Amino acid sequence: xTAPTVPSPAFVRDLLGRRDYAIISEIxxxxxxxxxxxxxxxxxxxxxxxxxxxxxxxVEKSGARVQRAIARGVSVFQGDIDGGLADYPDRxxxxxxxxQTLQETVYPRAVLREMLRVGTRAIVAFPNFGHWRMRLSMxxxxxxxxxxxxxxxxxxxxxxxxxxxxxFEELAALEGLTIERRYFLAGHRKVTLMANLLAEVxxxxxxx
Amino acid sequence: xxxxxxxxxxxxLTLDSGSTLGPVDVAYETYGQLNxxxxxAILALHAxxxxxxxAGISPETGKPGWWDNMIGPGKGFDTNRYFVICSNVLGGxxxxxxxxxxxxxxxxxxxxxxxxxxVGDMVRLQKMLIDSMGIxxxxxxxxxxxxxxxxxxxxxxxxxxxxxAIPIASTTRHSAQQIAFNExxxxxxxxxxxxxxxxxxxxxxxxxxLAVARMVGHITYMSDDSMREKFGRRLRGKQDFSFGFDVDFxxxxxxxxxxxxxxxxxxxxxxxxxxxxxxxxxxxxKQPSLAAAFEPAESRFLxxxxxxxxxxxxxxxxxxxxxxxxxxxxxxxxxxxSNYGHDSFLVDVAEQxxxxxxxxxxxxxxxx
Numbered sequence: 314x315t316a317p318t319v320p321s322p323a324f325v326r327d328l329l330g331r332r333d334y335a336i337i338s339e340i341x342x343x344x345x346x347x348x349x350x351x352x353x354x355x356x357x358x359x360x361x362x363x364x365x366x367x368x369x370x371x372v373e374k375s376g377a378r379v380q381r382a383i384a385r386g387v388s389v390f391q392g393d394i395d396g397g398l399a400d401y402p403d404r405x406x407x408x409x410x411x412x413q414t415l416q417e418t419v420y421p422r423a424v425l426r427e428m429l430r431v432g433t434r435a436i437v438a439f440p441n442f443g444h445w446r447m448r449l450s451m452x453x454x455x456x457x458x459x460x461x462x463x464x465x466x467x468x469x470x471x472x473x474x475x476x477x478x479x480x481f482e483e484l485a486a487l488e489g490l491t492i493e494r495r496y497f498l499a500g501h502r503k504v505t506l507m508a509n510l511l512a513e514v515x516x517x518x519x520x521x
Numbered sequence: 522x523x524x525x526x527x528x529x530x531x532x533x534l535t536l537d538s539g540s541t542l543g544p545v546d547v548a549y550e551t552y553g554q555l556n557x558x559x560x561x562a563i564l565a566l567h568a569x570x571x572x573x574x575x576a577g578i579s580p581e582t583g584k585p586g587w588w589d590n591m592i593g594p595g596k597g598f599d600t601n602r603y604f605v606i607c608s609n610v611l612g613g614x615x616x617x618x619x620x621x622x623x624x625x626x627x628x629x630x631x632x633x634x635x636x637x638x639x640v641g642d643m644v645r646l647q648k649m650l651i652d653s654m655g656i657x658x659x660x661x662x663x664x665x666x667x668x669x670x671x672x673x674x675x676x677x678x679x680x681x682x683x684x685x686a687i688p689i690a691s692t693t694r695h696s697a698q699q700i701a702f703n704e705x706x707x708x709x710x711x712x713x714x715x716x717x718x719x720x721x722x723x724x725x726x727x728x729x730x731l732a733v734a735r736m737v738g739h740i741t742y743m744s745d746d747s748m749r750e751k752f753g754r755r756l757r758g759k760q761d762f763s764f765g766f767d768v769d770f771x772x773x774x775x776x777x778x779x780x781x782x783x784x785x786x787x788x789x790x791x792x793x794x795x796x797x798x799x800x801x802x803x804x805x806x807k808q809p810s811l812a813a814a815f816e817p818a819e820s821r822f823l824x825x826x827x828x829x830x831x832x833x834x835x836x837x838x839x840x841x842x843x844x845x846x847x848x849x850x851x852x853x854x855x856x857x858x859s860n861y862g863h864d865s866f867l868v869d870v871a872e873q874x875x876x877x878x879x880x881x882x883x884x885x886x887x888x889x
Binding site: 368370376379380382383384385387388389390392400401402405 | 821823842843846848849851852853854855856857858875876878879880882883884886
């Protein structure tokens with residue numbers, strides 16, 4: 314087993330090609346118990362296990378992805394995030410990660426509640442629908458916006474609950490959650506001002 | 522890979538029913554090499570009609586083992602890396618003591634005087650075998666169907682002896698439907714006059730009853746799709762119906778063939794005893810819940826089910842997984858797409874092999 318090391322965000326970015334993973338790997342403490350919802354091929358969990366010695370579990374809907382995740386040694390359960398966490402006991406995890414998947418869930422509010430029942434903290438990363446390109450695309454084309462972040466035709470899009478930075482903060486307040494950290498990204502840069510307009514991806518660390 | 526079958530004898534075995542059986546022979550085969558630290562041993566557990574011949578070519582019959590596509594050099598259970606053991610179950614008829622074995626007290630076959638056995642008894646005997654081999658801890662216990670039941674039993678009965686369990690197309694207990702199919706098989710055997718209350722050794726065995734039981738079994742192992750693909754309504758060697766009760770359809774011919782073949786290699790009384798053991802199996806027996814039954818378990822789990830398996834449907838595997846998750850156990854689960862019904866774990870092994878390969882590699886690495 315590789316000794317836990319402090320990951321270089323650039324390395325994570327280059328390795329996995331996902332900007333939000335760099336942030337998540339910054340947040341997660343070594344040795345933590347982590348549940349990754351919508352974990353795909355399990356690449357983040359594999360990385361966290363190898364570099365931060367986390368005890369990782371995953372949930373993924375796609376059977377093909379679950380197969381690839383298990384084949385790489387990650388313990389993944391094939392199932393739906395909506396309602397799929399009910400079996401887990403309270404506080405079974407230190408972190409529950411939902412990376413770029415909240416907008417694909419049928420009941421995002423219920424999912425958020427379940428995340429903070431089974432986990433002490435939730436890390437939620439999502440594409441920000443409030444980004445200026447989205448707004449411009451909608452304003453000029455008059456159609457459901459399509460950008461690099463939201464590349465789908467409206468009728469093919471898995472993104473059924475699109476949200477903005479402000480939307481998430483409002484839901485967090487409504488749920489009485491504490492936002493412990495927030496990160497905003499545009500390309501590989503961090504955004505500090507006017508996040509709702511300039512951030513392509515937002516990452517929140519929340520606790521109840 | 523030519524393999525040899527070994528047999529080891531134990532003086533006695535205490536059974537769940539309270540009785541004792543002895544001496545007890547266990548037939549087993551091994552594949553690959555046990556490493557010096559004895560940390561690479563995997564116990565493969567056969568399903569209802571299987572035997573110790575899991576892989577390689579038997580010098581006796583010239584036939585490959587029942588999981589030859591999964592166990593071998595470079596295969597899912599890679600014998601270049603792991604040492605795989607497979608033994609015939611208690612009550613079986615392929616080298617391990619069962620109802621056809623000679624009762625030393627009488628000098629005659631046990632027949633129906635053989636004690637009723639359980640999956641727990643099978644596993645207790647396997648543990649004696651593993652002890653006799655000096656293996657402190659198995660890297661994995663694995664099997665499909667009844668083999669999966671044994672894997673689950675291992676995980677809760679001998680938690681310190683199992684690093685990982687891989688139950689495939691299995692369940693923690695039979696449903697009414699599964700018991701019903703087994704009962705039809707048993708009744709077919711017992712309704713055959715040649716069964717003679719189990720006393721047929723050295724005489725005409727209940728071949729017709731056993732063949733009918735096997736025919737029913739084969740239907741439950743396939744799927745509607747796989748039967749349509751394999752047989753459809755094709756006629757056997759004729760252009761039109763015979764308007765009689767000889768074989769018309771391919772599927773009739775196939776079932777009759779499989780039924781008659783089975784009679785040559787399987788003992789009818791073993792059929793009764795082993796199916797009853799499967800029906801009695803209930804991991805949550807006398808426990809408040811399935812989750813409570815899993816309380817002692819310490820191993821990792823990889824649970825696999827198949828989309829077209831209607832005999833051991835995915836919901837039964839999911840019950841295992843839900844109970845394990847509620848205990849926060851390390852469990853991976855996937856339902857594989859396959860058209861082959863319950864037989865999928867034996868015949869449609871490409872994806873299963875990849876899962877097992879990766880799961881074992883990470884388990885082995887973590888366990889060192």
